[in-house]
Amino acid sequence: MTERIGIIGGGIVGIALARALGARRAEVTVLEKETRLSQHQTGHNSGVVHAGLYYKPGSLKATLCAAGRVSIREFCEEKGLPHREVGKLVVAVDESELGALAEIERRSIENAVPDLARIDDVAALREIEPHVAGVAAVHSPHTAVVDYASITEAMAQDVRAAGGRVLLGHEVTGIRLENGTVRVTTPVSEDVFDRVIVCAGLQSDAVARLIGADPSPKILPFRGEYWELAPERTDLVRGMIYPVPDPRFPFLGVHFTRGVYDNVHVGPNAVPALAREGYKWLTISVKDTWESLRWPGAWPLAKEHWRMGVDEISGSLIKPLYFQKARRFVPELKMSDLAHKTGAGVRAQAWGSSGELLDDFAVDQVGPVTLLRNAPSPAATSSIAIADFVIEHYLTPSPR
Ligand SMILES: Cc1cc2nc3c(=O)[nH]c(=O)nc-3n(C[C@H](O)[C@H](O)[C@H](O)COP(=O)(O)OP(=O)(O)OC[C@H]3O[C@@H](n4cnc5c(N)ncnc54)[C@H](O)[C@@H]3O)c2cc1C
Structure with missing residues (x-):
């Protein structure tokens, strides 16, 4: 039988999950409280596709950012959406910052940031950014910029094309576990799903409380x-x-x-x-x-x-x-x-x-409900990889 999966939250993480599950032939419904997608973090960010300079090597942030930035670039290419590798210069303005810059360089190398360069003379710095001041820098030429709201919209079109539903103006107010299924209510609907994934961003702890999950984080x-x-x-x-x-x-x-x-x-x-x-x-x-x-x-x-x-x-x-x-x-x-x-x-x-x-991305499981408890930056960059990770580790083959 086709699995019925409910996703709470129409930001980039919820929509990336819906798209990945739709491609795997699940019956997907996204419930989003606002009347448009991307009304919160996804539509109000810096638009950077991070290359992974800062994150603790081996962390979910480091691994999913590395995979996610490639997937975002490929998605933009496939859909004809803008993706520009404008490059990032991390600048030490004086000598007191050289130690911390060396640590960023070390992490970047461990995280395999592509084509990273250390720059130690001002002339070379100015070739990249002619108006910058500083004593040294690391340069990540493939750090890019995109429009995450357009990307989310294009992913939602894929969800609909695969037969999924994206329901706007549906604020989830109740989640009840019932004989191995999950009943989800909003002021205008009631649905029963085999599994539910919560990607509610700023409201993720409030939604977790609806099923009695740990109030922390x-x-x-x-x-x-x-x-x-x-x-x-x-x-x-x-x-x-x-x-x-x-x-x-x-x-x-x-x-x-x-x-x-x-x-x-x-x-x-x-x-x-x-x-x-x-x-x-x-x-x-x-x-x-x-x-x-x-x-x-x-x-x-x-x-x-x-x-x-x-x-x-x-x-x-x-x-x-x-x-x-x-x-x-x-x-x-x-x-x-x-x-x-x-x-x-x-x-x-x-x-x-x-x-x-809580630094790293965090996921919790309560029976058939999977909760994304922490998805801060670089979660937009990593969204497609986060979706694959959640499916592989939490939805296959059965809830943990
Ligand atoms: C200022 C700023 C700059 C950033 N810069 C970058 C960057 O350059 N690069 C990068 O990779 N990341 C960046 N980020 C982080 C990135 O924007 C987020 O990690 C990412 O958008 C998280 O996506 P999300 O889908 O988890 O959350 P959101 O986009 O917040 O989506 C959550 C959705 O859940 C919905 N929702 C909540 N409660 C309910 C409910 N009860 N019922 C139904 N729907 C509900 C909300 O309405 C919302 O649409 C930045 C974030 C901010 C704030």
Whole structure:
């Protein structure tokens, strides 16, 4: 008998899974609460196809990013979608960052990042990015940019073409295990599936609670805001100029990215969002904020990282502070070049109950329900590989 599989969440991970399962002849239904696909992380990100520089060798992030970036490129080629290898330069602006740069280089080599080059002289640096300042860098020429919302839409067309259903405006409010099957309810529908996969991003812990799964890891929303470079100044950046990251928090620091449509954005930062889907400071959910504050990990987390939090929040609220950080990488940058803030995204970052950041992708299984508990960056890059991984390890041949 054909398996009936329900997928909760119409972001790139849920849709990539639906497409892969549809190709394996399952009867697939995607339930998405919004009236369009990609309304959350998938439609509000940097659009980078990561090459795998930062991730701990051997981790799911490292292995699935390596496989996923190739699959994304092939998918874009097949569908005629834009995919541009603009390249990424990770720049040490002064000598104090050389040790951390060497660690990134080591990880990149272990992760087999293709054609990675170490650059130690300023002239060579400037050949790649003529306006950059720094003492050394690593260059990843195949780091690319794409439009993840278009990719998701094209994957959804494949789902429909294979006979699958993609139901928008279907917010899952109930999941019940019943004699080995799963009954899923929304305000407008009720379905029974043989298996369900939850890919609910910012809501993944809330949906997990519907079936009584462990409330941990907890999702805390962190907004990433972008500045758009004035169109007449986009020639300051050819591809991507990135800082040497703290590998524990690779999303911190000022990033310059030339997008697939030739706009250049600067960001994202990382500030606590006051609602799970809080794209502006003034979007506040008392429920979400209260839940975050009374979660046991909140205080250890705040105690350990308050300095970083103050730094990110002040950079968000006071433009000159953010500008000063950006200008370290591109000294010709003027404050007016940061033309306006544009399309923020909110990251679903998972944390353990003692306030520790959960770094790697994480999957849980409760009977016939598979839950993606942590799918932060580079999950868009890795989406097709994540789908294959989940099918191989959690759906074949029977639920664990
Ligand atoms: C600022 C920012 C920059 C990033 N940059 C990059 C990058 O450059 N490269 C990269 O690879 N990754 C990047 N990422 C990460 C990447 O965007 C995410 O890892 C990826 O989009 C996760 O996809 P998803 O499908 O798991 O989640 P989402 O896209 O968030 O989708 C989850 C879906 O579930 C739906 N949902 C939730 N609850 C319910 C419910 N009860 N019923 C029905 N539907 C529900 C939501 O509406 C949503 O559409 C970035 C993320 C952010 C926020």
